[in-house]
Amino acid sequence: MELRHLRYFACVGEAEHFGRAAKLLKIAQPALSRQIQDLEAELGVALFDRLPRGVRLNAVGRSFLDDARRILREVNEAKLRVERIAAGQTGTLRVGFGETQAWHGAVPDSLRAFREQHPTVELELHAMASSRQVDAVSSGNLDAGFIFSLTKPPSEFAHRKVARHKLVLAAPKDHPIMSLDSVRLRELRDVPFIWFHRWVYPRFHDRLIRACLRDGALAPQIVQQVTDHATMLSLVSCRLGVAFVSEATRWQCPAGVALRPVDDLNFSLPFYLIWKKNNSSTLLREFLENVWTVTNARDS
The missing domain is CATH 3.40.190.10 (Periplasmic binding protein-like II)
Structure with a gap:
């Protein structure tokens, strides 16, 4: 059984007519009839009562139509979730910062701008010391971290200085x-x-x-x-x-x-934003753009 069988069945079940359903699906009626017959053969039960003009769902067909609609809806929602994640519209972004940075400046301004532009994204914020942030970004437990460092961050990280x-x-x-x-x-x-x-x-x-x-x-x-x-x-x-x-x-x-x-x-005290060079997250890229915008505005 494939998703197309469910789509074809749901369309026929709602139209209760092979000809009208075939037009909606933009396929030939004989091909649609064969697909429904294949589905019934696989299930081992008839889903429709055949009438002189059209078809009618039987009790098994009505129950299966509910399941088919639910499955198709869930598949469509999963597809939309993937598309939104790929577009940076949803998902989870994990950001670390030091306590003194959270009150004013690039950190709260960047987080506020990102939240306004991405209201459906889950933003996990973690207040922690810079050394812990370095470890967390390195291990993948954080996507990015605002750290204080007297030297440039280790070579495994991409970085940008956001304040001094x-x-x-x-x-x-x-x-x-x-x-x-x-x-x-x-x-x-x-x-x-x-x-x-x-x-x-x-x-x-x-x-x-x-x-x-x-x-x-x-x-x-x-x-x-x-x-x-x-x-x-x-x-x-x-x-x-x-x-x-x-x-x-x-x-x-x-x-x-x-x-x-x-x-x-x-x-x-120089403050940097660090992230792993190989982190390809769309959400991270969107967040970095927010940080660039905020820091450039503050520097200008």
């Missing part, structure tokens, strides 16, 4: 350091710091320490180590110390925390 954020000082608003006209590293020598654990971002940790130690400016007094920006800002708000954070955290700062540039801290 400077490091600034986060401190309680009434901290004495905030009363200065400008802040330099040497003025932070006796100030307790909250810092990232080295194992979270080893290269970032080491380079930031070196930047502070340059020319003997600052050996930071680290009193607490954390794993994420949210905890860091919370502890600054609790007055446990100050911290160097991305300028992007201004969108999630607690009410009692202020951000200040440090004049002689020349340190910035």
Whole structure:
């Protein structure tokens, strides 16, 4: 039994006439009659009562017509799903990002634009550290990830730089350091710091320490180590110390925390969008176009 048998049967069953059905199907009536006979022979039962003028579905035929319609409908829906996926109109796109990127800028703007243009797509969003995103994109668990990296991403990835954020000082608003006209590293020598654990971002940790130690400016007094920006800002708000954070955290700062540039801290965080070079997903291609549009608009 093939799909054409079901289509022919459904048309004859609805028209209850071989001649009219043949015209609708644009085939010869004798050929249509043979197809229905072949179907009945395969099923081992008659589906129609033959009348002097036309045919009429019998009880078995009426039941089989319901099944034939359902099968044809499901096949058509499956075909449409495939076409929509191929056209990037539906399916699932999995994107990772860092917490500080989600508040403002290229990440939320790109996601918002993609959602508006693809309302039927399932968008899986995963907030995770950059190192975990690299592993997830490499293994195929993510289609793309917005990561912070001080070096270009590994060669297995295609990538685009989407932003560069400077490091600034986060401190309680009434901290004495905030009363200065400008802040330099040497003025932070006796100030307790909250810092990232080295194992979270080893290269970032080491380079930031070196930047502070340059020319003997600052050996930071680290009193607490954390794993994420949210905890860091919370502890600054609790007055446990100050911290160097991305300028992007201004969108999630607690009410009692202020951000200040440090004049002689020349340190910035490049953010990239990465994806596997061999990922041929239409949805990914559509998402990348959204990111290009958003980042080009911001750069212009």
